Amino acid sequence: MYPEVIIHNSVSLDHAVTGFEVDLGLHYGALLALEPGAVLAGSTTAKTGIELFMDISEPETEADRHRPEMQPDDRRPLCVIVDSRGVLKDLLHFYRKMEHTKDVVVLVSEATPEDYLDYLREREYPFIQCGAERVDLRGALRELGERFGITRVVSDSGPDLNNVLIRERIADTISLIVHPVIVGEGEKKLFDRAGGRAALELRKAVPMEHGTVHLVYAVKK
Structure with a gap:
């Protein structure tokens, strides 16, 4: 889809x-x-949003390290961020706390640093790896639709x-x-x-x- x-x-x-x-x-x-069904942003825009509108010194909590429980009737969109270079390492908890989105999904590539992928795995952030040096957006969005049932981004x-x-x-x-x-x-x-x-x-x-x-x-x- x-x-x-x-x-x-x-x-x-x-x-x-x-x-x-x-x-x-x-x-x-x-x-x-x-x-x-999903709101899509690039890593630069996402990081700028943190710097402009959030307290950058706010620490990650233990609760931030775990994926929130999904409710079937939750109509809030997913927050989907393109971040092939790992720009948002140690910053994604700001987006996990957002009230208007229900979960964070990260789009990465084969060139994404392994330590960033470990960071995503350890904190239960779903990610889609598609593309060689950069994210293959067409392929990643297709997988987003198939895995999460998203019909509109x-x-x-x-x-x-x-x-x-x-x-x-x-x-x-x-x-x-x-x-x-x-x-x-x-x-x-x-x-x-x-x-x-x-x-x-x-x-x-x-x-x-x-x-x-x-x-x-x-x-x-």
Whole structure:
């Protein structure tokens, strides 16, 4: 089973993802309205989130070292993180504690350091190993669907991961919260290295609070 893949992001009018204040309420409200079975992020975005919004000195507890018991009626999404290089070693407990996700799954490759794989095994983090030097996202997402019954994945990440999802023709839909601001040069832009032309079909354009607009496009394949 291969899941539907949706890219979700908040951008300025000139498609910057940094350099302006994101309305987090609108961002995550729209994300959860998509009813994802899994929320996908890259390791850089995940680590930045810890550094910006969490107390980095908070220690791992004994409870953090064990996988939480899964309840059949728990409709919260999985937190799925692409981390081939082991960037989040000793930091994943921050995501295990998240209230809006029920479990953490890590996507790794054959090149992932063995000590990071040991860290994942010792703490009962499920992981999917797919790809040689880097994670084979298409293959890993297929296995995610097969192993965990995931039918919809929403990417909540930065340009690097989203560029791959477009460049490799993995994404089915793009969901953007467009903020009424032009950031200009010097900030990260969404899809700055997405490869060749990708044709889109507008599915929805909804005005939201504070002059923002929610745009939803289908990716033509």
